[in-house]
Amino acid sequence: MAHYKIGIMKGDGIGPEIVGETIKVLNAVQDIVEDLTLEYNYYPVGLISYQENGATLPKKTIEGLQNCDAGLLGPLTTHIYDTENPNMVNPSGALRKFFDLYANIRPTKKYEGVDTRFNDVDLVIVRENTEGMYADRNMHFNTGEFMPNPDTVLSFRVITRKGSERLARIGFELAQSRKKKVTIVHKKNVLRKGCGLFFESCHTIGESFENIKIDDYHIDAFAMHLIQRPEDFDVVVTTNMFGDILSDQAAGLVGGLGLAPGLNLGDSFLIAQATHGSAPDIAGQNKANPVAEILSAKMMLEWLGIRNDDKSASKAAALIDCAVEEAFKRNMKTTDLGGTLSTTDFGDKLIEIMENSVIV
Numbered sequence: 001m002a003h004y005k006i007g008i009m010k011g012d013g014i015g016p017e018i019v020g021e022t023i024k025v026l027n028a029v030q031d032i033v034e035d036l037t038l039e040y041n042y043y044p045v046g047l048i049s050y051q052e053n054g055a056t057l058p059k060k061t062i063e064g065l066q067n068c069d070a071g072l073l074g075p076l077t078t079h080i081y082d083t084e085n086p087n088m089v090n091p092s093g094a095l096r097k098f099f100d101l102y103a104n105i106r107p108t109k110k111y112e113g114v115d116t117r118f119n120d121v122d123l124v125i126v127r128e129n130t131e132g133m134y135a136d137r138n139m140h141f142n143t144g145e146f147m148p149n150p151d152t153v154l155s156f157r158v159i160t161r162k163g164s165e166r167l168a169r170i171g172f173e174l175a176q177s178r179k180k181k182v183t184i185v186h187k188k189n190v191l192r193k194g195c196g197l198f199f200e201s202c203h204t205i206g207e208s209f210e211n212i213k214i215d216d217y218h219i220d221a222f223a224m225h226l227i228q229r230p231e232d233f234d235v236v237v238t239t240n241m242f243g244d245i246l247s248d249q250a251a252g253l254v255g256g257l258g259l260a261p262g263l264n265l266g267d268s269f270l271i272a273q274a275t276h277g278s279a280p281d282i283a284g285q286n287k288a289n290p291v292a293e294i295l296s297a298k299m300m301l302e303w304l305g306i307r308n309d310d311k312s313a314s315k316a317a318a319l320i321d322c323a324v325e326e327a328f329k330r331n332m333k334t335t336d337l338g339g340t341l342s343t344t345d346f347g348d349k350l351i352e353i354m355e356n357s358v359i360v
Contacts, residue, residue, distance in 0.1 A: 001312075002304075002310045006071065007068040007071040009074060012278040013278025013279050015278055018274070018292075021294065021343055023072075026297055029320055036313060036315075045076070065269075069304065070304060071271035072293075076277075101265060102166055104129040104264055105125075105265055105299065108251060111254070111259070112328060113330070113333070114259070114328055114337055116255055119231075126174065127167075128167045132159070144158065157194055159193075164198045168205040171202075172209045172212055175212050175234060176209065181212065182206065182209075182213070182215075183215050185219055185237070195239070230253050257275055262274060262275045262296055263300060263303065272297050274293045276292055286344060289334040295320070301314070301316045301317035319354055332346065
């Protein structure tokens with residue numbers, strides 16, 4: 001029997017609501033699928049943690065996660081954190097750096113029943129997650145932004161061959177099980193050293209995958225093509241900030257960030273985390289869309305299944321995925337997608353579909 005310890009971090013804003021629904025769905029799926037047991041361990045993060053523990057990411061959370069197989073993280077209201085306060089770190093960035101979760105996998109998929117301008121979108125953006133432009137993770141000590149005087153800021157980007165190659169390998173391995181196409185997105189015509197190294201590293205890894213078709217675009221041109229013909233793309237491999245921006249753009253093609261799951265992946269640990277923010281304006285109103293967090297947990301089970309050769313985890317992931325598709329086909333949607341269901345209503349409907357599924 002497969003037994004996994006999952007570290008639960010509820011986060012800020014709507015986090016407790018959508019994480020709660022996700023756990024409800026996970027509880028249901030382990031009741032349905034044989035030989036799968038999930039053990040939850042709850043750890044504090046975010047604003048509530050700061051109020052109760054004096055830190056947005058206390059030491060006990062990091063220590064606890066080290067004894068888990070995976071983590072589930074809710075959204076965080078980091079834009080109001082005091083960046084000058086060492087006890088108010090961005091838990092998301094800090095956890096990615098501590099556990100070396102170097103690949104951020106963000107799929108974008110068109111669902112039948114969700115009105116969009118495109119009908120055949122199914123791609124995944126594989127974003128570098130521990131280097132790049134983001135100042136909270138690209139230096140060993142302090143951040144990658146400096147002020148030589150009060151009116152000037154210098155922002156440093158970090159690109160390494162190791163970071164680029166290991167990210168590219170994840171992208172090419174994903175493409176093997178999809179449409180066998182990888183698109184490298186860069187800006188090497190201007191950022192010749194950094195993006196040049198990234199581009200070269202990706203092609204080096206690609207040489208080992210002879211059956212994968214490779215193409216590449218400058219970031220600005222790709223942003224246009226993604227809007228014009230998203231159905232032409234499969235796996236997109238790119239640097240940290242480019243991937244962050246493009247994944248939100250891609251989500252807009254299929255219904256918004258409420259349908260945008262994500263997985264932070266390393267060699268020995270992973271954290272499921274929806275792409276969207278904490279939406280504090282609707283927190284506590286039972287109206288948030290839990291789909292992105294639920295699908296992030298689905299990705300968590302999927303990768304646990306792959307890495308542990310565990311059919312029960314893989315089956316559970318497939319069951320959740322099919323249930324979400326079926327819910328949308330039946331017009332079961334939250335208000336952000338034009339539906340009438342509350343957060344908890346959607347979770348209940350999803351469980352009802354799974355319980356009556358023929359997959360198991």
